[in-house]
Amino acid sequence: MRDGEPLIRWVWIGDHVGELAHYTGVHLRLGLLPVLFGLIISVPLGILCHRWRWIYPPTLTAANVLYSVPSLALFMIFVRYTGLTERTVMIPLTLYTLSVLIPNVVDGLASVPDPVRQAATAMGFSTVRRVIQVELPIAVPVVVAGVRVAAVSSISLVAVGQLIGQGGLGYYIIRGLQLDFPTPIITATVLIMLLALVTDALLVLAQRLLTPWARGKGAKA
Amino acid sequence: MIRFDAVSKNYPNGTTAVDGLSLELAEGGITVLVGPSGCGKTTTLRMVNRMVEPTAGTVSLRGQDIREVAAPELRRGIGYVIQHAGLFPHRTILDNVATVPLLLGWGKKKARARAAELLELVGLPATMAKRYPYQLSGGQQQRVGVARALGADPPVLLMDEPFSAVDPIVRGELQAEFLRLQKELHKTIVFVTHDIDEAIKLGDNIAVFRTGGKLAQFDTPERLLAHPADDFVADFVGQDRGIRRLSFVQAAGLPLREGPALPVTASVAEARALDEPWVLVVDDARRPLGWAEAAGLADAGTLADIPLAPLGHTFSLVGDSARAALDAALLSPSRLAVGVDAQGAVAGVADAYELSAAIAGTGGSLGAAPEAAGVAGVAETAEAAGPQLVKGAADPADAEDAEDADGSGSNTGKTGGGDR
Structure with missing residues (x-):
């Protein structure tokens, strides 16, 4: 770092608000879409792993190897x-979420009390309907706990994508290093951390709204 | 109504949950399946709604083999209540109760209106409709469980130890409420319990199972207590079955005598003149007030002036059983039970000896119930069906059934082991 260069030049931030906002949006998209895709893959895989237990160990091993x-x-x-x-960044990030999301879907389904599952069957739910209307909703708190971990780690991982030119706010970190200029590095780092924290808080809020019935049982997350 | 024809359930690991069961359950009555754990009672119950598929034999409902109906469809027409209620934690009480109507495609509005009706029927306030199961006590959850089972007004209700997870006081309330409901609804109910007292209290008929899935006796509670089929049943029914049987003898038929009763206005001299150790003091409407002990009487005055020993309790000739009468005799200071009529006036007294002599007399007439022969017959067919099992197991079609049943077992969690 050059002598006399401050850690933060506030003027720079003021000059780049619009650009920062743009990269923040890109960063969110690159970080969160993989979580959504991961969920779309993990829910059916988790259901299969829950139903046929022998599939679970190899599936989980594969996700962990990835x-x-x-x-x-x-x-x-x-x-x-x-x-x-962007796809080149999002595909690996999607694969990474699986090692968190699949076990959480399986654990969530396992958290459905046995009497509840039996009652649903005895009421005349078909298997598919029981999974969709009874088991998955009850699994939501455990699944959301996994989504929170996946989202936070995915948001912070996006920056690495800058190595192929698609890193969202990671752009400023690389630029700052190249220019020996700390302001963009610190700004981007703080913004990424804020994004992760806010996303996490929103997920907690969403879960509260989605599962009013889970209150009083102690937060499972 | 519900008929088991030489039904057996064997698991691939060699255990036999139900062994050659033949049983016919009457329409509109409560049949209790009772027995020690591992006797196949829960498995038997679950064969009615195809939660468990038999390895051999047929189960039919209103003359139709239940395998002819798709399982989910069959189940929507059969109410089911389990031990821990098994309410859906993510649905409100109202939506829990509306489950089956919704499955039947009634539409939200109609299903919820029906659910509200049912909540009232089981004695839950409307304010509970919007709550979630975790906000209710165990007893309330169990009431919701019953309401949910009644959702589409099914003619048949299956109840698997529904009241065994709540404390004894709540259990007593739920049992009483359950009997009241049944008087109103006349469902055909199959009720599983391991508690013989509950079986006797609730059952119109009781099927006692022994370990290994064999039916030991199928009978009315009275006959089960009076004439257990064998040592196993006698043992299971318990040592005090003689006393418990008295619950089924109406107090109305008991012979009472006048006894040493005097109005409270009578003089002490009159009481003495009776030459009895205890005198029952009554008011002007002949309602009993208490016992006066002859040895403690004053020299003059009326019975109103002297302290009375408490009655203990009286028994009513309308509604009480011989058990209450005998208990009253044992608790009374004079050893005399006081029987009262509908107005609460003294009808007469009897001591324990007189009561037991009279009860022994009625015991004979109880034993003459016509079901006796039929009952023994059922037990015998069950035995005779044993060899057919072996044949059934060799039949490839049946083997396939067994696999199916196993599949549905893992489907519904840990049902595979039969009774738990």
């Missing part, structure tokens, strides 16, 4: 197919 592959390596693999696009 999680262990460095993001950089995954980006390089997907660049060959999807180029330097």
Whole structure:
């Protein structure tokens, strides 16, 4: 860092508000869409793993192996197919969410009390209807706990995507390093952390609204 | 109404949950299945709504083999109540009760109106409709469970130890309420319990199962207490079955004698003249006030002037049983039970010896109930059906059924082991 350069030049932030807002939006999209896609994949997989227990260990192992592959390596693999696009960032991030979301869907379904499942069957729910109308809603608190972890980690991981030019606010971190200029690095880092915290808080709020029935049982998250 | 024809349930691991059961349950009555754990009573119950599929034999409902109806459809027409209520935690009380009507496609409005009606029927205030199950006590949850089972007004109700998870006081209330409801609704009810007292209190008929899934006796509570089929049943029914049987003898038929009763205005001299150790003092409407002990009488005055020993309790000739009468005799300071009529006036007295002599007399007439022969017959067919089992197991169609049943077992959680 150059001598006399302050950690934060507030003027720079004032000059870049519009641009910062744009990159924040991109960052949110790159961070949260993978969580949504992850959920779309994990719910059916989780249901299958819950119903046929023997599928679960290999599925979970596969998800964990994917999680262990460095993001950089995954980006390089997907660049060959999807180029330097947002998709190349979102596909690995989606794969990463699975190792958190699948176990949470399975645990959520396992949290359905046995008498409840039996009662539903005895009332005349078909299997599909029982899963959709009874078991999944009851699994929501546990699933949301997983979504919170996945969302926070996904939002902070997006920045790495800047290595292929798609990193949302990560752009400022790389630029700051190149220019030996700390203001954008600190601004982007703080913004990413704020995004993660706000997203987490919104998820907690959403869960409260979605599951008024779970209050009093102690927050499961 | 519900008929089991040589029904058996064997699991691949070799356990037999139900063994050659033949049983016919009458329409509009409460049949209690009772027995020690692992006797197949819950498995039997679950075969009625196809939660468990039999390995051999047929179960029919109103003359129709239940396998001819798709399971979910069959179940919507059969109410089901379980031990821990099994309410849906994510639905309000009202929506829990509306479950089956909604499944039947009634439409939200109509289903909820019906649910509100049912909440009232089971004695829950309308303010509870919007609450969630976790906000209710165990007893209230169980009431909701019953209301939910009645959702589409099914003719048949299956109840699997519905009252065993609540404390004894609440259980007593729920049982009384349940009997009141049944008087109104006349459902055909199959009720599983391990508690013989509950069985005797609630059952119109009782099927006693023994370990290994065999029917030991199918009878009315009176006959079960008076004439247990064998040592197992006698043992299971308990040591005090002689006393408990008195619950089924009406006090109205008991012979009472006049006894040493005097109005409170009578003089002490009159009381002495009776030459009895205790004198029952009554008011001007002949309602009993208490006992005066002859040894403690003053020299002069009326009975109003002397302290009376409390009555203990009296028994009513309208509504009370011989058990209450005998209890009254045992608790009375004079050893005489006081019987009162509908107005509460003394009808007469009797001591424990007189009561037991009279009860022994009625015991014979109780035993003459016509079901006796039929009951023994059922138990025998059950035994005779044993060999058919072996045949059934060799039949490939049946083996397939067994696999199906197993599938649905894992489906519904830990039902595979039968009774838990």
